[in-house]
Amino acid sequence: MSARETFPRVVILYGGLSAEAEISVVSGSAIASALMEEGLSVDQLLITREGLAALLPEGHLRGERLPSEYTTERRAASLTDAPLRPLAELLTEVLCEQPDAVYIPALHGPGDESGVVQEALAAAGVAYVGAAPAAARLGMEKDAFKHLASTLNVPTLPHSIVTAEEWTNNREATLSRIAEFAARESEGGALIGKPAAHGSSIGMRIARSREEWGAAVDLALQFGARALLEPYLDHPRELEIALLESPDGSVRAFGPGEVFPGREFYDYDAKYANGVSRTTVSPEISDTLRDELHSSAISLFRGFGGRGLARMDFLMRASGAQTGEWYISEVNTFPGFTPISLFPALITASGMSFADLSLHLVHTALAQRQAGR
Numbered sequence: 001m002s003a004r005e006t007f008p009r010v011v012i013l014y015g016g017l018s019a020e021a022e023i024s025v026v027s028g029s030a031i032a033s034a035l036m037e038e039g040l041s042v043d044q045l046l047i048t049r050e051g052l053a054a055l056l057p058e059g060h061l062r063g064e065r066l067p068s069e070y071t072t073e074r075r076a077a078s079l080t081d082a083p084l085r086p087l088a089e090l091l092t093e094v095l096c097e098q099p100d101a102v103y104i105p106a107l108h109g110p111g112d113e114s115g116v117v118q119e120a121l122a123a124a125g126v127a128y129v130g131a132a133p134a135a136a137r138l139g140m141e142k143d144a145f146k147h148l149a150s151t152l153n154v155p156t157l158p159h160s161i162v163t164a165e166e167w168t169n170n171r172e173a174t175l176s177r178i179a180e181f182a183a184r185e186s187e188g189g190a191l192i193g194k195p196a197a198h199g200s201s202i203g204m205r206i207a208r209s210r211e212e213w214g215a216a217v218d219l220a221l222q223f224g225a226r227a228l229l230e231p232y233l234d235h236p237r238e239l240e241i242a243l244l245e246s247p248d249g250s251v252r253a254f255g256p257g258e259v260f261p262g263r264e265f266y267d268y269d270a271k272y273a274n275g276v277s278r279t280t281v282s283p284e285i286s287d288t289l290r291d292e293l294h295s296s297a298i299s300l301f302r303g304f305g306g307r308g309l310a311r312m313d314f315l316m317r318a319s320g321a322q323t324g325e326w327y328i329s330e331v332n333t334f335p336g337f338t339p340i341s342l343f344p345a346l347i348t349a350s351g352m353s354f355a356d357l358s359l360h361l362v363h364t365a366l367a368q369r370q371a372g373r
């Protein structure tokens with residue numbers, strides 16, 4: 001019996017409002033292509049940065065098209081004969097017409113991966129891949145996730161939050177607070193600033209002085225209402241664990257993989273520009289460290305209510321008196337499925353093909369719906 005006969009229709013959502021929309025296009029279109037090659041019927045629901053959406057033609061393949069061709073209303077209109085409509089309107093219609101489909105929100109970044117679409121899917125009672133709404137929101141909030149890690153005794157770096165309101169109204173006082181934090185928690189005042197709710201290392205900057213701390217906060221607040229500052233580790237090892245849930249509810253950890261940034265830290269360009277960085281799915285680590293990371297990653301997955309899949313990112317000190325100490329950095333509730341993404345690479349290295357991984361996600365979502373999970 002073919003996959004087409006055993007699986008229902010699949011609806012994949014990709015694109016979105018966030019700065020990570022192009023990565024979502026690559027991820028979603030890759031999953032769509034793999035499932036279609038396996039004989040499944042697939043609808044592709046494209047979301048533009050303006051919040052408009054349309055169904056792409058049956059059997060659409062991205063091929064050599066740049067992901068930027070999908071992310072704006074003007075460009076997306078050329079890909080489909082269907083009119084672009086507000087996402088909420090189109091999604092409601094599709095959910096009514098396809099209540100038995102499996103939905104894959106291959107979305108990355110705030111406003112997309114952070115629970116809004118998941119709320120609509122959960123409310124409709126359909127089978128869907130990935131985190132439930134509350135877990136998706138928590139996964140996007142770096143400080144809340146760090147707090148959870150602390151309650152589970154998973155090591156995390158200290159951090160400080162700066163809100164847009166206090167930055168606007170009390171910049172100098174806030175800078176003095178940052179200075180105290182840097183003196184207490186960092187080496188030589190080196191901090192790294194980032195948006196408190198974003199991914200793909202967007203809006204990150206290293207800062208080593210009062211002027212640079214201010215610039216780092218300014219940059220981070222361009223991507224949200226809160227900035228997070230934490231000690232900068234000098235060229236740490238960056239280790240990633242892939243987590244995959246099975247239909248029976250068990251969770252398996254893969255990896256770690258290791259990232260070797262081509263820049264001072266693993267920023268957006270270092271992640272996605274060809275040839276800038278390299279990764280490996282077989283780093284030189286001890287069995288003890290691998291077991292610790294696997295155990296902590298699964299504990300965190302259970303603790304934040306993970307569902308289907310996730311990627312846990314860890315940092316490990318590579319120099320100084322604390323060499324070898326590691327910390328959870330963040331979780332990604334729907335990790336990338338791009339050609340350079342470690343999540344699928346770690347799983348395919350175990351013997352599961354990309355197509356089998358995609359089918360596994362569909363099968364697990366169906367089992368979760370049947371079990372009421």
